[in-house]
Amino acid sequence: MLWIDCPNCGQRPFEEYRYGSVFPVTPDAITDTAARNVDYGWMQDNIKGVTLERWFHESGCRRWFTAKRDTTTDEFLG
Amino acid sequence: MNEFVETLLDLPWQIGDPKPAYDVVIIGGGGHGLSTAYYLATRHGITNVCVLEANYIGSGNSGRNTTIIRSNYGIPESVRFYQRSLELYQGLEDETGCWVMHSTKGQIWLAHSVMTARTEQTRALMNAACGANTDYILPDEIKARCPQIDLTGGGRYPVHGASYHHEGATARHDRVVWAYAQGALRKGVHIHQHTPVTGLLTETSSSGVDRVTGVQTPNGPISAGVVLSAVGGNVSVVARWAGVRLPIRTHALQAFVTNAYAQEFAPIVSSNDLVFYISQTPRGQMLIGAEYDRQASYRTSTSYAYLQACSAKATTVFPFLKKLRILRSWAGICDVSPDFSPILGNTDVDGFMLSTGWGTWGFKAIPVAGEQLAHLIATGTTPPLMAPFGLDRFSTESVMADPSSAGTR
Numbered sequence: 291m292l293w294i295d296c297p298n299c300g301q302r303p304f305e306e307y308r309y310g311s312v313f314p315v316t317p318d319a320i321t322d323t324a325a326r327n328v329d330y331g332w333m334q335d336n337i338k339g340v341t342l343e344r345w346f347h348e349s350g351c352r353r354w355f356t357a358k359r360d361t362t363t364d365e366f367l368g
Numbered sequence: 369m370n371e372f373v374e375t376l377l378d379l380p381w382q383i384g385d386p387k388p389a390y391d392v393v394i395i396g397g398g399g400h401g402l403s404t405a406y407y408l409a410t411r412h413g414i415t416n417v418c419v420l421e422a423n424y425i426g427s428g429n430s431g432r433n434t435t436i437i438r439s440n441y442g443i444p445e446s447v448r449f450y451q452r453s454l455e456l457y458q459g460l461e462d463e464t465g466c467w468v469m470h471s472t473k474g475q476i477w478l479a480h481s482v483m484t485a486r487t488e489q490t491r492a493l494m495n496a497a498c499g500a501n502t503d504y505i506l507p508d509e510i511k512a513r514c515p516q517i518d519l520t521g522g523g524r525y526p527v528h529g530a531s532y533h534h535e536g537a538t539a540r541h542d543r544v545v546w547a548y549a550q551g552a553l554r555k556g557v558h559i560h561q562h563t564p565v566t567g568l569l570t571e572t573s574s575s576g577v578d579r580v581t582g583v584q585t586p587n588g589p590i591s592a593g594v595v596l597s598a599v600g601g602n603v604s605v606v607a608r609w610a611g612v613r614l615p616i617r618t619h620a621l622q623a624f625v626t627n628a629y630a631q632e633f634a635p636i637v638s639s640n641d642l643v644f645y646i647s648q649t650p651r652g653q654m655l656i657g658a659e660y661d662r663q664a665s666y667r668t669s670t671s672y673a674y675l676q677a678c679s680a681k682a683t684t685v686f687p688f689l690k691k692l693r694i695l696r697s698w699a700g701i702c703d704v705s706p707d708f709s710p711i712l713g714n715t716d717v718d719g720f721m722l723s724t725g726w727g728t729w730g731f732k733a734i735p736v737a738g739e740q741l742a743h744l745i746a747t748g749t750t751p752p753l754m755a756p757f758g759l760d761r762f763s764t765e766s767v768m769a770d771p772s773s774a775g776t777r
Binding site for chain 1: 602604605613614615616618662663664665666667671673706762763
């Protein structure tokens with residue numbers, strides 16, 4: 291079973307949490323405003339490796355927090 | 369020996385390393401990559417083609433899906449697209465001479481609420497208008513087609529009705545892969561297994577990547593006129609090499625089979641409200657799947673939480689499942705597009721094409737995607753059937769949103 295460290299509740303089982311999202315990052319190389327809007331609205335980095343993302347402790351303290359996770363192992367890193 | 373072993377296909381593998389150059393290099397030896405190679409060779413006579421597979425053929429999502437073939441989608445473009453695929457599947461055994469265990473079963477799509485009943489009625493009418501064979505049926509007919517169902521839905525999910533897709537079918541997933549591989553190999557296409565692509569050969573200018581000219585492998589570079597990415601969950605990695613931004617998120621989708629159920633379970637049954645689907649494999653096992661995991665992930669392991677949640681949903685409508693045991697579970701990593709439709713064809717980078725966004729609906733589209741992409745590669749023009757599914761639809765505000773038809777959410 292996977293365990294996630296909640297900043298408020300400590301280590302709790304994975305099922306208590308809800309995945310929020312990653313932080314959308316539009317590359318600086320895209321300069322055209324319309325293209326930046328399309329990128330912001332649709333495009334994903336979809337990182338294979340360590341990502342920074344928002345998680346919600348739905349069945350616990352019901353607070354949002356930022357977590358670092360490795361998407362190849364689902365391991366949560368400090 | 370049994371029927372599964374006795375009818376194994378003879379695959380005439382070529383000997384030796386890949387050549388230094390090909391007309392077309394296809395990354396990914398799953399159903400989509402191999403069907404594209406097959407149709408390039410058989411329909412257009414283009415045989416200077418190489419399919420590169422990092423593992424063995426069909427080892428990715430082609431070997432991890434739930435093998436359902438159907439065309440009862442929610443928007444006309446999708447219905448026509450998947451109906452073509454369904455018809456190609458029906459003729460696949462005759463065309464290739466390979467037994468892919470295609471079996472037309474019919475698909476029942478349950479509605480447990482008045483709102484969903486309206487959705488399914490709309491689906492039936494819209495499908496009929498676009499050429500797919502779908503009717504709206506009432507509970508007594510559902511019970512006649514699938515006696516195992518509990519029409520009260522455990523008291524909480526009563527069955528109001530369902531759309532019935534007459535041509536819904538299943539086929540053996542790895543036999544489909546092998547059939548296309550055999551057909552392509554016989555025409556002289558090269559298929560190299562255990563040959564991962566580690567990068568793309570590109571021509572770049574100040575504005576980024578202009579052109580993809582080939583692929584990099586551990587055996588050395590291979591140059592190509594066209595590089596097609598038929599990669600599953602790892603597509604964003606490949607697209608990044610070409611400097612192409614994709615709207616794809618990779619999620620794991622879990623599924624499982626139970627031990628053999630001794631009686632017949634004839635149709636494929638899905639539920640829009642509960643979000644699960646069930647069918648019986650040729651071995652008699654009950655094959656059950658549901659939605660993909662919420663968090664983006666490249667990890668192909670299954671979780672107890674999922675098996676528990678999915679079992680709870682399936683046993684609500686099918687109480688007989690409580691007497692069965694889970695035998696095997698697995699997960700595939702799906703390239704999920706935001707509008708639940710595939711992304712096919714050209715990109716802004718010359719010589720680089722995509723077959724992605726297959727999320728949880730890729731298996732049913734293996735023949736049509738291969739046929740359409742082969743047409744695009746051979747002639748340079750996008751055929752009308754796949755034209756709505758280009759990557760440019762996100763910047764031209766013509767997104768093909770069809771979330772209620774994916775059988776997942």
